[in-house]
Amino acid sequence: xxxxxxxxxxxxxxxxxxxxxxxxxxxxxxxxxxxxxxxxxxxxxxxxxxxxxxxxxxxxxxxxxxxxxxxxxxxxxxxxxxxxxxxxxxxxxxxxxxxxxxxxxxxxxxxxxxxxxxxxxxxxxxxxxxxxxxxxxxxxxxxxxxxxxxxxxxxxxxxxxxxxxxxxxxxxxxxxxxxxxxxxxxxxxxxxxxxxxxxxxxxxxxxxxxxxxxxxxxxxxxxxxxxxxxxxxxxxxxxxxxxxxxxxxxxxxxxxxxxxxxxxxxxxxxxxxxxxxxxxxxxxxxxxxxxxxxxxxxxxxxxxxxxxxxxxxxxxxxxxxxxxxxxxxxxxxxxxxxxxxxxxxxxxxxxxxxxxxxxxxxxxxxxxxxxxxxxxxxxxxxxxxxxxxxxxxxxxxxxxxxxxxxxxxxxxxxxxxxxxxxxxxxxxxxxxxxxxxxxxxxxxx
Amino acid sequence: xxxxxxxxxxxxxxxxxxxxxxxxxxxxxxxxxxxxxxxxxxxxxxxxxxxxxxxxxxxxxxxxxxxxxxxxxxxxxxxxxxxxxxxxxxxxxxxxxxxxxxxxxxxxxxxxxxxxxxxxxxxxxxxxxxxxxxxxxxxxxxxxxxxxxxxxxxxxxxxxxxxxxxxxxxxxxxxxxxxxxxxxxxxxxxxxxxxxxxxxxxxxxxxxxxxxxxxxxxxxxxxxxxxxxxxxxxxxxxxxxxxxxxxxxxxxxxxxxxxxxxxxxxxxxxxxxxxxxxxxxxxxxxxxxxxxxxxxxxxxxxxxxxxxxxxxxxxxxxxxxxxxxxxxxxxxxxxxxxxxxxxxxxxxxxxxxxxxxxxxxxxxxxxxxxxxxxxxxxxxxxxxxxxxxxxxxxxxxxxxxxxxxxxxxxxxxxxxxxxxxxxxxxxxxxxxxxxxxxxxxxxxxxxxxx
Numbered sequence: 001x002x003x004x005x006x007x008x009x010x011x012x013x014x015x016x017x018x019x020x021x022x023x024x025x026x027x028x029x030x031x032x033x034x035x036x037x038x039x040x041x042x043x044x045x046x047x048x049x050x051x052x053x054x055x056x057x058x059x060x061x062x063x064x065x066x067x068x069x070x071x072x073x074x075x076x077x078x079x080x081x082x083x084x085x086x087x088x089x090x091x092x093x094x095x096x097x098x099x100x101x102x103x104x105x106x107x108x109x110x111x112x113x114x115x116x117x118x119x120x121x122x123x124x125x126x127x128x129x130x131x132x133x134x135x136x137x138x139x140x141x142x143x144x145x146x147x148x149x150x151x152x153x154x155x156x157x158x159x160x161x162x163x164x165x166x167x168x169x170x171x172x173x174x175x176x177x178x179x180x181x182x183x184x185x186x187x188x189x190x191x192x193x194x195x196x197x198x199x200x201x202x203x204x205x206x207x208x209x210x211x212x213x214x215x216x217x218x219x220x221x222x223x224x225x226x227x228x229x230x231x232x233x234x235x236x237x238x239x240x241x242x243x244x245x246x247x248x249x250x251x252x253x254x255x256x257x258x259x260x261x262x263x264x265x266x267x268x269x270x271x272x273x274x275x276x277x278x279x280x281x282x283x284x285x286x287x288x289x290x291x292x293x294x295x296x297x298x299x300x301x302x303x304x305x306x307x308x309x310x311x312x313x314x315x316x317x318x319x320x321x322x323x324x325x326x327x328x329x330x331x332x333x334x335x336x337x338x339x340x341x342x343x344x345x346x347x348x349x350x351x352x353x354x355x356x357x358x359x360x361x362x363x364x365x366x367x368x369x370x371x372x373x374x375x376x377x378x379x380x381x382x383x384x385x386x387x388x389x390x391x392x393x394x395x396x397x398x399x400x401x402x403x404x405x406x407x408x409x410x411x412x413x414x415x416x417x418x419x420x421x422x423x424x425x426x427x428x429x430x431x432x433x434x435x436x437x438x439x440x441x442x443x444x445x
Numbered sequence: 446x447x448x449x450x451x452x453x454x455x456x457x458x459x460x461x462x463x464x465x466x467x468x469x470x471x472x473x474x475x476x477x478x479x480x481x482x483x484x485x486x487x488x489x490x491x492x493x494x495x496x497x498x499x500x501x502x503x504x505x506x507x508x509x510x511x512x513x514x515x516x517x518x519x520x521x522x523x524x525x526x527x528x529x530x531x532x533x534x535x536x537x538x539x540x541x542x543x544x545x546x547x548x549x550x551x552x553x554x555x556x557x558x559x560x561x562x563x564x565x566x567x568x569x570x571x572x573x574x575x576x577x578x579x580x581x582x583x584x585x586x587x588x589x590x591x592x593x594x595x596x597x598x599x600x601x602x603x604x605x606x607x608x609x610x611x612x613x614x615x616x617x618x619x620x621x622x623x624x625x626x627x628x629x630x631x632x633x634x635x636x637x638x639x640x641x642x643x644x645x646x647x648x649x650x651x652x653x654x655x656x657x658x659x660x661x662x663x664x665x666x667x668x669x670x671x672x673x674x675x676x677x678x679x680x681x682x683x684x685x686x687x688x689x690x691x692x693x694x695x696x697x698x699x700x701x702x703x704x705x706x707x708x709x710x711x712x713x714x715x716x717x718x719x720x721x722x723x724x725x726x727x728x729x730x731x732x733x734x735x736x737x738x739x740x741x742x743x744x745x746x747x748x749x750x751x752x753x754x755x756x757x758x759x760x761x762x763x764x765x766x767x768x769x770x771x772x773x774x775x776x777x778x779x780x781x782x783x784x785x786x787x788x789x790x791x792x793x794x795x796x797x798x799x800x801x802x803x804x805x806x807x808x809x810x811x812x813x814x815x816x817x818x819x820x821x822x823x824x825x826x827x828x829x830x831x832x833x834x835x836x837x838x839x840x841x842x843x844x845x846x847x848x849x850x851x852x853x854x855x856x857x858x859x860x861x862x863x864x865x866x867x868x869x870x871x872x873x874x875x876x877x878x879x880x881x882x883x884x885x886x887x888x889x890x891x892x893x894x895x
Contacts, residue, residue: 229848347850348647364858368841381847391846
């Protein structure tokens with residue numbers, strides 16, 4: 001995942017600078033999306049949203065750290081400064097533009113230039129100071145989901161603190177008394193702020209690095225959005241009819257794969273801040289749930305699974321040893337969640353012959369290349385996407401993504417775990433498609 | 446005595462024989478006048494030969510798809526109501542000829558016998574003052590003819606306007622039917638799909654029935670439009686003056702275009718009064734009434750002065766020639782009745798003129814406002830068409846992405862067609878208003894004149 005392409009580099013730069021912008025006069029190097037994919041209109045949700053192209057996964061160098069940093073899918077970890085023994089993090093709540101997949105951007109709210117915000121990583125026992133500045137058009141707070149802390153640091157607007165008004169900066173400071181996988185998100189106008197993508201992961205590593213040690217440690221958040229076709233801003237009032245189901249606000253094929261080496265012990269930490277549960281299923285390997293947001297699961301209480309249902313507001317971390325080489329699917333098992341935008345009231349044409357009406361319909365719309373759809377299922381959607389059939393502005397095809405054998409027909413909450421014998425240690429870059437040994441691929445009779 | 450008689454006859458012959466304008470001269474002059482106002486050459490069917498020429502011309506014009514220009518052309522040569530008004534010219538012209546004729550002299554012969562005496566006499570009575578009044582009468586007749594010519598010219602321009610309007614109605618109605626055919630076809634496809642969905646178990650009976658009902662309504666609309674088209678065509682046929690096999694002509698399919706915006710013109714009222722033929726005709730009427738009043742005044746008392754020449758011979762006597770005069774004695778009828786009548790007629794014609802002027806000024810303002818706002822509406826529809834085309838384009842994208850279904854796509858295609866029909870009607874309304882404006886301003890070219 002050490003991509004060197006310019007877009008990602010710019011993204012990283014902007015994100016890092018954004019985190020430093022508080023104390024300096026540096027202007028974030030805002031990336032103009034008009035140069036990318038020809039977005040026709042100015043995104044005007046707020047006057048000046050932070051525009052960075054979504055960074056690919058940014059690997060935090062482990063050098064000098066007493067923990068093995070996590071890898072946030074298509075994200076990054078927030079740098080800190082040591083100030084008199086306290087780890088000081090700067091967090092800016094602000095409108096951002098997130099690229100969900102190439103060709104589609106969304107007006108989000110997030111932290112430090114991205115949505116979800118950067119992962120906060122620290123170590124059990126650390127004293128942390130989280131300096132939160134609100135650049136949203138409305139007040140906010142941050143709740144540290146699952147953390148044991150003084151009540152006044154819990155970040156619930158009105159209950160444990162005043163809301164952070166626009167332009168204000170609040171300081172949260174506490175000592176980390178546990179290790180595990182946690183989240184942060186607003187506890188003020190939650191409906192809007194979470195629907196707009198305000199969330200992030202908070203990873204607390206064990207004090208002893210050898211405890212719960214794994215070779216590769218991935219994390220991401222599940223989030224869902226209702227971005228109507230042809231629009232840019234999620235509808236925050238939506239309760240169930242979401243059309244973008246994402247890992248870290250990215251949708252397949254815009255999500256990085258998790259690339260590991262044979263023999264690696266791998267941990268995947270998943271937080272769910274959508275409004276429904278997600279049975280996350282991995283192919284090829286059984287795994288064990290090792291951690292929830294309540295803490296580590298005792299070894300003798302772990303049980304094997306190939307699918308773990310992650311409830312609303314929950315975190316699950318599971319581990320497996322990568323033994324089986326290949327490209328293994330990894331996805332939410334609710335099939336609508338591996339679709340891109342889809343019409344929920346499209347007429348059911350299964351088994352309905354339409355071909356003989358094609359000419360008649362084409363006559364009515366002579367300038368348009370009409371294709372009958374839905375008779376034999378929706379797989380032809382993939383064909384249409386392949387043919388480059390135009391879609392409404394800023395809208396992804398319902399399912400896309402090409403594999404070595406053809407269309408993968410998946411979108412949304414879907415990615416791959418790529419297991420390779422020759423994947424170098426600490427190298428997260430994409431090894432490409434799996435080269436199957438002869439005779440190991442299903443064949444046509 | 447002999448000299449007087451000779452002179453009288455000579456004068457009478459001179460005045461009567463003086464040739465007046467022929468009917469065709471007058472018609473030609475009207476032809477020229479209306480031609481310059483956009484009517485083109487008119488034909489007055491007065492003989493079988495002319496009738497045949499018109500028939501073959503109409504036949505020829507109807508062979509090709511009928512354009513507005515040709516519809517107007519056919520109407521102006523073939524419409525019998527219009528031909529009927531041309532006869533007014535003949536009537537007025539005959540009146541004028543009549544006015545130039547002196548009353549015939551009365552020749553009297555008497556014979557008597559008694560007491561051995563035989564007496565015979567010859568008298569010639571001549572309404573002598575006719576000699577004086579003939580020029581006046583001829584002047585009046587000339588004015589009446591002029592008034593008739595203008596009035597008939599106005600009818601020509603009205604007919605021209607009506608022909609244009611009925612032609613536009615017929616075109617809009619026919620084109621609407623054509624555009625609606627697509628809407629109907631689209632409903633048909635919807636119903637076919639819905640029925641198949643129902644058969645495949647994918648749609649409820651209720652939903653199919655709803656789509657079927659929409660189709661039924663579309664058919665009703667189609668029938669209604671066909672009816673309108675038939676009616677509009679008949680209105681045009683009446684003006685074209687055609688029947689039977691001639692009515693199977695086709696209308697041109699050249700798209701009706703919006704054309705130019707009516708130009709803002711502060712002098713419209715003035716232009717109208719200057720160029721309107723009905724106004725000019727009313728002006729002639731006033732002139733006529735004024736002249737007639739003067740004529741009545743002059744002739745009030747001496748209208749019936751008669752000169753009588755007599756020659757009498759009694760047996761044994763020598764012939765006695767006599768000359769006498771008959772003068773009415775104005776005791777009972779001093780002409781006051783005729784005089785006040787012509788006064789009133791004059792006053793009436795003046796009031797009519799003023800009232801007409803007021804009406805024309807209002808008409809022209811109204812016609813301009815109608816044309817101008819109709820133009821604005823028609824151009825708004827151009828925007829609406831563009832918007833609906835864009836909507837359809839967007840829906841096509843939604844359909845591509847399976848974000849919308851086929852029914853939305855067909856629905857928006859119908860909406861686009863419906864807007865086109867509305868727009869077509871608006872263009873028609875504008876063109877008709879423009880025809881009204883041109884007539885109101887007294888003919889072609891005046892609408893844009895400054």
